Amino acid sequence: MPISNAAFVRSTIILLMAGMISLLGIVGTSLWLVSKVQVYFAELIEVREVRSSAADLLSTLKDAETGQRGFVITGEANFRKPYDDALKAVAERQKSLEEKAARFPRYAERIPDIRRLVSEKLVELAETVEAVTQGNSSEAVAQVKTDRGRIIMDELRTQLGDIMSDADRHLQEGVIDTLWSAGALQWTTVIGAIAIIGVLGGAAIIVAQYTRDIVVARREVETLNATLEKRVDERTEELIRANQEVQRFAYIVTHDLRAPLVNIMGFTSELQASLGSIQGYVLADEKPPSADDILEARRAASEDLPEAIGFIRSSTKKMDGLINAILKISRDGRRELKIERVDIKALVEAGAAAVNHQVGESDGEIAIDDKLPTVISDRLSLEQVFGNLFDNAIKYQSPDRPLRVSVKARNAGRAGFTIEFTDNGRGIAPEDHERVFELFRRSGTQDKPGEGIGLAHVRSLMRNLGGDIVVRSELGQGTTFVLRLPSDLSKVVRSMQA
Amino acid sequence: MNGLGKEVTIVMIEDDEGHARLIEKNIRRAGVHNEVVPFTNGTEALDFVLGADRSGLASAGRFLLILLDLNLPDMSGIDILQKIKTNTHTKRLPVVILTTTDDEREIQRCYDLGANVYITKPVEYESFAHAIRQLGLFFSVIQIPETQ
Numbered sequence: 197m198p199i200s201n202a203a204f205v206r207s208t209i210i211l212l213m214a215g216m217i218s219l220l221g222i223v224g225t226s227l228w229l230v231s232k233v234q235v236y237f238a239e240l241i242e243v244r245e246v247r248s249s250a251a252d253l254l255s256t257l258k259d260a261e262t263g264q265r266g267f268v269i270t271g272e273a274n275f276r277k278p279y280d281d282a283l284k285a286v287a288e289r290q291k292s293l294e295e296k297a298a299r300f301p302r303y304a305e306r307i308p309d310i311r312r313l314v315s316e317k318l319v320e321l322a323e324t325v326e327a328v329t330q331g332n333s334s335e336a337v338a339q340v341k342t343d344r345g346r347i348i349m350d351e352l353r354t355q356l357g358d359i360m361s362d363a364d365r366h367l368q369e370g371v372i373d374t375l376w377s378a379g380a381l382q383w384t385t386v387i388g389a390i391a392i393i394g395v396l397g398g399a400a401i402i403v404a405q406y407t408r409d410i411v412v413a414r415r416e417v418e419t420l421n422a423t424l425e426k427r428v429d430e431r432t433e434e435l436i437r438a439n440q441e442v443q444r445f446a447y448i449v450t451h452d453l454r455a456p457l458v459n460i461m462g463f464t465s466e467l468q469a470s471l472g473s474i475q476g477y478v479l480a481d482e483k484p485p486s487a488d489d490i491l492e493a494r495r496a497a498s499e500d501l502p503e504a505i506g507f508i509r510s511s512t513k514k515m516d517g518l519i520n521a522i523l524k525i526s527r528d529g530r531r532e533l534k535i536e537r538v539d540i541k542a543l544v545e546a547g548a549a550a551v552n553h554q555v556g557e558s559d560g561e562i563a564i565d566d567k568l569p570t571v572i573s574d575r576l577s578l579e580q581v582f583g584n585l586f587d588n589a590i591k592y593q594s595p596d597r598p599l600r601v602s603v604k605a606r607n608a609g610r611a612g613f614t615i616e617f618t619d620n621g622r623g624i625a626p627e628d629h630e631r632v633f634e635l636f637r638r639s640g641t642q643d644k645p646g647e648g649i650g651l652a653h654v655r656s657l658m659r660n661l662g663g664d665i666v667v668r669s670e671l672g673q674g675t676t677f678v679l680r681l682p683s684d685l686s687k688v689v690r691s692m693q694a
Numbered sequence: 695m696n697g698l699g700k701e702v703t704i705v706m707i708e709d710d711e712g713h714a715r716l717i718e719k720n721i722r723r724a725g726v727h728n729e730v731v732p733f734t735n736g737t738e739a740l741d742f743v744l745g746a747d748r749s750g751l752a753s754a755g756r757f758l759l760i761l762l763d764l765n766l767p768d769m770s771g772i773d774i775l776q777k778i779k780t781n782t783h784t785k786r787l788p789v790v791i792l793t794t795t796d797d798e799r800e801i802q803r804c805y806d807l808g809a810n811v812y813i814t815k816p817v818e819y820e821s822f823a824h825a826i827r828q829l830g831l832f833f834s835v836i837q838i839p840e841t842q
Contacts, residue, residue, distance in 0.1 A: 447797070451765055452765070455710050455794055458710075458716075458794070458815055458819075458822060459713060459716070461817065461818065461819040461822075462712065462713075462716040462819045463712065463716070464819070465820070466716070466719070503715070507711075507712040507715065627769070631770065637767070639768060640737065640769075642737070
C-alpha cells in the first residue's frame with residue numbers, strides 16, 4: 197500500500213510529537229523526582245539535627261543531674277564538676293535546639309514548655325547545689341526528697357523523647373519516600389526508554405515503508421518513461437506519416453484540379469481565336485470575305501468551336517467529379533464513428549454474398565476463415581472496406597483462371613487483429629504498391645472503369661478505425677491486402693484523446 | 695526536326711486529351727509538322743516505345759522524341775522515364791518532361807534519371823501556349839539520334 201505524501205507527513209509529525217512529549221515527560225518527571233529527593237534529603241538532615249540537638253540537651257541535663265546527685269551525697273567538690281560543666285553547656289544546647297526546631301512548627305510549639313522546664317530544673321539544681329555548698333546538706337537532701345527535680349526531669353524526658361521519637365518516625369518515612377522516589381525515577385527511565393524505542397521503531401518503519409514506496413514509484417516512473425519515449429516515437433511516426441499524406445494529398449489534389457483548369461483556360465482562348473475568324477466572316481458587312489476567310493470560318497464553326505466547347509465541358513465535369521470525390525473522402529473522415537460490436541465473419545460473409553452472382557459467373561470461389569474475430573469498431577466503415585476489396589478482386593481478376601478469394605485472420609496481440617484478404621487476380625507491380633492507395637491513381641492496364649478512389653478511400657477508412665492497410669502482391673500471381681484492425685476502437689479513441 | 699535526314703516521330707504520353715490537343719496545336723503553330731503519336735496511359739506508351747515484351751527492340755532504327763507527363767492514371771511518369779533511360783535501346787531518346795508538377799525534388803529526380811528537358815505547364819494559357827511554341831522551335835533545331 198503506497199503511503200501518500202500527506203499521510204507520511206502526518207504520521208511522521210505525530211510520531212515526532214509523541215517522541216517529544218514522552219521525552220519531555222521523562223525529563224520533567226526525572227527533574228521533579230530528583231528535586232523531591234533533594235527536598236526529602238534536606239528535611240531529613242534538618243530532622244536529624246533537631247533530634248540530635250534534643251538528645252544532646254537531654255544528655256547534658258542528665259549530666260547536670262548526675263553531678264548534682266553526686267555532690268549532694270558526697271559533698272565533695274570533685275563530684276560537682278559534671279554539674280558545672282553541664283551548666284555551662286546547657287544554654288548553648290538549648291539555643292541550638294530552639295534554632296533547629298524553629299523550622300518545624302510541630303517542634304517549635306513544644307519549645308516554650310521545654311524552656312520553662314529547663315529553667316525550673318536549673319533553679320532546682322542550683323538550689324540544692326547552693327545548699328550543699330553552704331554546708332546545709334540535710335536541707336539539700338530534703339529538697340531532693342521533695343521529688344520536684346525528678347518530676348521536672350520526667351516531663352523534660354517526655355517532651356524531648358517525643359521530639360526524638362517523632363523525628364525518628366519522620367526519618368523513617370523520609371527514607372521510605374526517598375527510596376520510593378528512586379524507584380519511581382528508575383521506572384520513569386525504563387518507561388521513557390521503552391517509549392523512545394517505540395517512537396524510533398515506528399519512525400524507522402514509516403521511513404522504511406516510505407522509502408520502499410518511493411523506490412516502487414520511481415521504478416514505475418522509469419517504466420512509464422521508457423514506454424513514453426516509445427509512445428512518443430510511435431505518435432511522432434504517425435504524425436510524420438499523416439503529414440506526408442496530407443502533403444501528398446494536397447499535391448495530388450492541386451495537380452489534378454490544375455489539369456482541367458489548364459484545359460478550360462486553354463480552350464477558352466482557342467474559342468476566342470476561333471470566334472475571331474467567324475466574326476471576320478459574319479461581321480464583314482462592307483467587303484466580301486476572301487475565300488481563305490470563308491474556309492477558316494467554316495473550319496472554326498465545324499471543328500474548332502465544337503472541340504473547344506467539348507473539352508471545356510468535359511474538363512468542368514472532371515473538376516466537378518474530382519471535387520465530389522474529395523468531398524466524399526473528407527465527409528467519411530468527419531463522419532461520427534458508431535462504435536459497437538462487429539462480427540467480422542458475418543460482415544465478410546454479407547460482403548461476399550453481395551458479389552456472389554459475379555463470382556459465380558467465372559466459377560469463382562470465396563473462402564472465409566471460420567476464425568474471423570469479433571471486434572469493437574465501426575460497422576459501416578468495415579462494410580465499405582470489405583465491399584471495396586471484393587469489388588476490386590472481381591474487377592481485376594485474371595482472365596485466364598477462376599477467381600479465388602480467401603479471407604483469413606490472426607491475432608496480433610497488442611496491435612489487434614491482422615486480416616489477410618487474398619485473391620489470385622492480375623496483381624500489382626512493385627512500384628505501384630504505395631501508389632494504388634493514392635487518390636485518383638490506378639495501376640496496370642486501364643481496361644476497367646474507375647476513378648482511382650476505392651483504395652484511397654479504404655486506407656482512409658482503416659486509418660480512421662485506428663488500423664491500416666498495406667498490400668503484398670506479385671504481378672500476374674495475385675494480391676494480398678493486409679489489414680491491421682485494433683480489437684477495441686473505443687480504446688484507440690481514448691488513447692488519442694489522452 | 696530530323697534525325698539523320700529521317701522524320702522524327704513525337705511520342706506524346708499525356709493522359710489528359712485536352713492537354714494533348716493544346717500541345718499539338720501549339721507545336722504545329724511553331725512550324726513543327728512531325729507526326730505526333732498520342733498515348734493517354736503509360737502501359738500503351740511503353741508497349742509502343744519498348745514493345746510488349748519491354749525489350750526495347752521495337753524501337754530499333756526509329757527516331758523518337760518523347761513528351762512525357764508525370765501524372766498518369768496507371769503508372770508514374772517517373773517509372774516510364776526510368777524504364778526508357780535504363781533500356782539499352784532507348785536510353786539515348788530525348789525525353790521532355792512536360793507536367794504540372796513544379797516540385798523541386800521531382801525535377802531533380804527526373805534529371806537524375808536522365809530526363810533531357812523539364813518543363814512545367816503554366817496554368818495561364820498565354821504562358822502555356824508560349825512555352826509550347828518555344829519547345830516547338832527547339833524541336834525544329836535539335837538532332838535526334840537513331841535508336842539501336
